[in-house]
Amino acid sequence: MRVVFVLLILLSSAVCAHTDFYAHMDIPGLFARDALVEEIKKVDCTLSEGRKTQCWMIVVKAEPKHKMGPWCPRNIVDPITAAGMMFIERQLVPTDGPFVQNAATFFSDPKWSLYDPKTGAVKVTDSKAACEMAARPDVAPQYNNYCVECQASYMGPDFHTRYLIPVQPSKAKTEQRPDPFSGYGVAFNGVKFDISAPVGAILAAHTLAPVDACGGHVNPHVGYHYHAALGCSQAYPSAASHAAIVGVAIDGYLIYARENADGREPSDLDECRGHEFADLGYHYHANLAAENDILHCLKGQRGCALPGKQSQCDFSRRGPPGRR
């Protein structure tokens, strides 16, 4: 049903100039109903370069419907099925028990000791307080040499994320870096497509902060979020042979899967990983998961994710400290 619907929209857009693509795109219809706290509606908003326009206000729940985790192994004998993975040197490296056991060798650094040598038990953060102290760039000293794992339940039942995303995207005049709180955008299951995980800071504190098989984990500021697009959310076919649509960026342009039907990514992507293609208008293609950066930048004037009760984007704020 959804597929037919999207195809019809794409068909109708084919008779318009491609710049009109987004005027015909029913973004609310692409979101999973069970991810939404309330109906998506249009509200007035001001974008990052001051353009006053209309935005979709999208309020999503803290947790996706798919399984989250596992992240940290509990013992050095735990197999890959009981662990997640880390972005290390452009690889997604499984953080299973043997990895933890061999971390000092792997990193050529004898300071790595994440487990009890007598029992093999891995040191894992096991409370909200521990998660908050360990999941920040200046890791609390007592949480050096920990595997950091935060649970979505720490966010509480009332934690929601509200996005303001332009209905009609427009190119920005200046370079648009994503703000750390808003991330790059949102998948259609309501999960944030976040900016890169700060792996350097994580490893420097001799901590691990694994992501699960969906590229996601929890931090105490934004809840569950993705650092890679691994196909765990709704995806919609687009034009013949082009990649599937997997989410919407914070500037309103759509995010497509990395690969087209031929298994390759488009060859004409710009520095933000976007391009204009046929009647699909400007859009992005998600990056290779191992590269820990779903996009590289944004081309359009940005909306935002709204913290707390704030009703409009504040582009002077830099996001909370300690993002992971």
Ligand SMILES: [Zn+2]
């Ligand atoms: Zn494309």
Ligand SMILES: [Zn+2]
């Ligand atoms: Zn993270």
